[in-house]
Amino acid sequence: MKKFRIGLIGYGFMGRAHSNAYRKVGNFFDLEHECILQAACARDAAKARAFATRWGYQSVETDWRKLIARDDIDVVDICVPNNLHAEIAIAAAKAGKMILCEKPLAMNGSEGKKMVAAVEKAKVPNMVWYNYRRIPAVTLAKQLIDEGRLGKIFHYRAKFLQDWTISADLPQGGTGLWRLDVKAAGSGVTGDLLAHCIDTALWLNGGIETVNAMTETFIKQRKHTLTGKVEKVGIDDACAFLARFNNGSLATFESTRYARGHKALYTFEINGEHASIFWDLHDLHRLQYFDHRDEGLVRGWRSIHVSDGDQPYMKHWWVPGLQIGYEHSFIHQVADFLKGIETGKPAGPTFRDALETQHVCDAVLTSAKTGAWQKVKTSAK
Amino acid sequence: MKKFRIGLIGYGFMGRAHSNAYRKVGNFFDLEHECILQAACARDAAKARAFATRWGYQSVETDWRKLIARDDIDVVDICVPNNLHAEIAIAAAKAGKMILCEKPLAMNGSEGKKMVAAVEKAKVPNMVWYNYRRIPAVTLAKQLIDEGRLGKIFHYRAKFLQDWTISADLPQGGTGLWRLDVKAAGSGVTGDLLAHCIDTALWLNGGIETVNAMTETFIKQRKHTLTGKVEKVGIDDACAFLARFNNGSLATFESTRYARGHKALYTFEINGEHASIFWDLHDLHRLQYFDHRDEGLVRGWRSIHVSDGDQPYMKHWWVPGLQIGYEHSFIHQVADFLKGIETGKPAGPTFRDALETQHVCDAVLTSAKTGAWQKVKTSAK
């Protein structure tokens, strides 16, 4: 088997999720490559070592530049806060490494553009961890749409609701809280949560033409963990926007961290001429499907328990009725990335695909400031 | 229009439900008969008058024998406790009245048999108020089964769960509580709740051959409202039984008034070779339907919102998406009874149909005592 020697930068939530994927993919998928956990990199040496021990990384680095410089690393996996993505990715591309980068691609479109240029110039395989595309139910939705089952699309609606930042006592910045610090995150729910919704939407429903957004920061000041001072909160706590897709469909998108009762409620619904689809991250193993061509007497929303062998990815797992979970989306993504390398047909979302999402986020944030409809840039070749 | 002059005996929960049905049926159904609320009968004259005033009954009686003797009454509606059904029904039949009798038909099969004999001898139209047959979703289930969509039936399971008698402080007997008094009710959940489950089951799935039951009385003694004394409780608080139908299918039935969290959770499910059906009284306007012949990729339970004009009874009501409620089942029953008279094709369940349910109840109660499988009597002609 060919070796796929991984250098992982960052050891947080995503560092764990990716490491788990690398360790498991070979047990469940037939691939030409074997994942080798070559090196884990983090500034704090003790933490890096502990992480490496737990996950089986064979070595440790505390400087990502050294990691990138190593000959025995094939791929760099970037799991650090958003403000570090561009610099690392561009350097890694120059070093000829394949790159797997956490989402969102960048702090904004102009940064993202440079990253795309770098990987395309270096011709290195690249991908962004928009993992929800590879939840089997979501992949099934894609398949149904591509087969034309929905017909002309009229509506798209997505939301991603959480409730974990309602307390005013929660600080901003630092480990586990950098998502509240605009300097590290770039934006709030827009880059963190809506980016997921947008990635899925572009994949399922094509390009977005124009958007009209509003944002709100409910808690205006929070103590900053790193400075110890109460500082202005720079991120958006909530964001909602209207959109029009290239295919003529209308959309609403909304995200917030102030929706009591929802831990991570990412839902989307698509209404087509013939059929509709609904999915919900809180019950991610199900797809709701309505087909108007069903006989009227017994027509209704079908609750599809996506766990059969003929449904996407599921033949690799257990038996019908036994659900998989969140983490499996990462395993599928690694499997597809490797198959992409093996077949020469790159799996998405590539950096270029993810740049489109960045452009939508930029337009959303601009519209929220100007109060006007904003045209979305496109980087499609 | 022909007149359908009603004499109603009893003014409780069922007296209200039936009166409402008589008052509304003509607004929504095209019938040859007009319901005339001719007389309301109750032992307590003041209560009878108040009831008559509220519902528009034109006269009042305090002795049911006088009511039956009146020439201006076409139909007698019996809404009194179970221990009075037989005497009144037999007398009414002798007087040549049509009869609508609350369920269960009788205290037991031998009483029921006499009632059947009486109405059949008198040749008077007769019916028992097993109203759940006429919830549109349940009627739709019947239609799907009769069309053969389920194929060979393997399983039937029904339950009727409530939680209103858990408190040991609740007395037995008297207004609103006669269902806890074995002398008035004959049995507990078996005659009150399982009788509904059995009626639906016989209608949907044919005759029951044998049963094996257990019952329990959790609270052994309760104060009796009428005597003021603590007395032994004679009813079954809970009853569960196994059954085999004539068609070879296996069944489980269960009812209790000790299931916390369930107000009136009547559910049934039928599993056939090709398709399955599930219904739930707490969401009575929906039918869950699974058809294995659907394409595997998008196969799932369909949640059918039974509110379209081509679904049973629904063209008489509002527009799609707008649900009807519990009380409408009674309106449908009156409409069907009247159509039965008008067309000469009697609507069920007739007394004879309801006697079958009585036989199953008897076998269940016997089996619970003997601990052995019990064959069910049949009164089918």
Add this chain to the structure above:
Amino acid sequence: MKKFRIGLIGYGFMGRAHSNAYRKVGNFFDLEHECILQAACARDAAKARAFATRWGYQSVETDWRKLIARDDIDVVDICVPNNLHAEIAIAAAKAGKMILCEKPLAMNGSEGKKMVAAVEKAKVPNMVWYNYRRIPAVTLAKQLIDEGRLGKIFHYRAKFLQDWTISADLPQGGTGLWRLDVKAAGSGVTGDLLAHCIDTALWLNGGIETVNAMTETFIKQRKHTLTGKVEKVGIDDACAFLARFNNGSLATFESTRYARGHKALYTFEINGEHASIFWDLHDLHRLQYFDHRDEGLVRGWRSIHVSDGDQPYMKHWWVPGLQIGYEHSFIHQVADFLKGIETGKPAGPTFRDALETQHVCDAVLTSAKTGAWQKVKTSAK
């Protein structure tokens, strides 16, 4: 008992729903007034007579002006297309009649303003049939909010999705289809469906400050039933808007008749600091409630089956677990209107309340044209 002599204008869907309410309210509610179905009015004499016969109206008119002129009419109920509301209501007010008017109040705010002036000048009790306020689960939501259980409100989201106009073969105009004719309806989903969402929202969450909307007409031309010609479609098939409430909360609203799989899916959700609420017209007898103050280990959305006697309106109906339906909201509205008269505390929404909804609709339609945020007028005294 005092008489409440009703003159009903129009015999369509709403004419039936209101008539049913008048006929039933006295059976279930204790009121000082008795509803008298005095006269039904429609231009087509035969249809008016048929309707009157079916529902028990004692007389018939074919000219609404004659109806209004009659001495034996206490209240005029307006169930005709939107373009006729203003003229009839103003005339009825001048004639000193009480007025119950179908929603939306008017074709637009300026018409509505004149109607408000007329009823306030005449000092006649008045109300608009925004019936959803009186679905028990919705009334319960109001009660929970008013008790402060939700705390500061962050988000409101509502949608009303249907799918009945997707076919391009459906004509516009004429009986049953006037809602597609802009001359009769004034607007499409905005006045028909979003008006309901807005009325509920203003009631539950207070005034709306600004809106930003988009609309779409998917089918540009339809045959007009009255002219027989293919004509431009003037209504909005779909409308979505962002909004900010006076209380600082953010909102999304959406309505369409192009959402496959949804017959009449009106849903709203409110997220507060402490608790959240969700309701769905397709299961109108349930309220979903999440309370963050519940112990974390067993915290979850509660599915409340609103059928207990201590829940709004339900003591008037059956027993716990037995649901009521859509039509009951109208009965509750009549009961509340009559109690309002009897107690001198008018029940809402009055014409003045409904004018606020009209102002929001106007702002929405304006914003959809200009593409800009639009401030909402207010008529609050």
Add this chain to the structure above:
Amino acid sequence: MKKFRIGLIGYGFMGRAHSNAYRKVGNFFDLEHECILQAACARDAAKARAFATRWGYQSVETDWRKLIARDDIDVVDICVPNNLHAEIAIAAAKAGKMILCEKPLAMNGSEGKKMVAAVEKAKVPNMVWYNYRRIPAVTLAKQLIDEGRLGKIFHYRAKFLQDWTISADLPQGGTGLWRLDVKAAGSGVTGDLLAHCIDTALWLNGGIETVNAMTETFIKQRKHTLTGKVEKVGIDDACAFLARFNNGSLATFESTRYARGHKALYTFEINGEHASIFWDLHDLHRLQYFDHRDEGLVRGWRSIHVSDGDQPYMKHWWVPGLQIGYEHSFIHQVADFLKGIETGKPAGPTFRDALETQHVCDAVLTSAKTGAWQKVKTSAK
């Protein structure tokens, strides 16, 4: 770290599930032991090698006796058909190995008794893979019950419904189909599916006193894969039974492979004086909980998304809202087994615990033959 050197016998569905658990447990749980995949054993050498390669087993055996004889094996994991459990387990115990045995423990109680005697004589840690106990929602149910939140228990009901053997063309016996061959499986759904239901029930609700069962074999003859001939089917396709627990509660249990629409629908519900619990394997990450002590106005079933750090096992995984799947129950079981060794407090179900389940299964199968209530043996010390 101490080594936990595993010798796995069998490479089917369970062989995969266990291997996955051994490989992952150390990444997510802090343990004193490290799992070492020492040897995989299967009669077919090529299959054994392929399995070992895929999962990282360091060596291969084709004779389980040789595996057991090896000095470098600490624990034997038995994943072969039921008819081989006893012989292997007894030999492994004699060899002083720890034993993890797939469920059900044995072909019947008498075999199970010998196995218990063997492990207890040898004093080797032992466990049976009734993995559902360690689905977080099920463990939470146990915790709530043990805290006394439900009060006196009135009812228990469980079912395990599948639909994969409805086709008469499905053969019996051989790889993947030994569950249909009575000689390999001992029984049908009783040992395969009801055993799970019974294990959970005994754990949550205590001992079962008496049972009354019926079984059915819908397809009487099937081709046998090994002999190539059509042979009588010896297993039960469906089994339902009534039961009484020692604590006075009543129960119904049912399992079948003929319930269209259900892939692996294991559900249980417990009704107590104060609260009720419901769980469903098809949405295994949720627990439904009803607490009567909640205020009446807002009382309802709570849908608990069991994914918070304070809920059983979940702090080891991702973040709130992100569900885990079926396979995680095995990881939890390995973690608990190892903690049991480390702390000297053995985790259940031990062989002795599992023998109780075997006794219930025996009583069920006997009752199905005799048609009479059957007392359950107990092996409790």
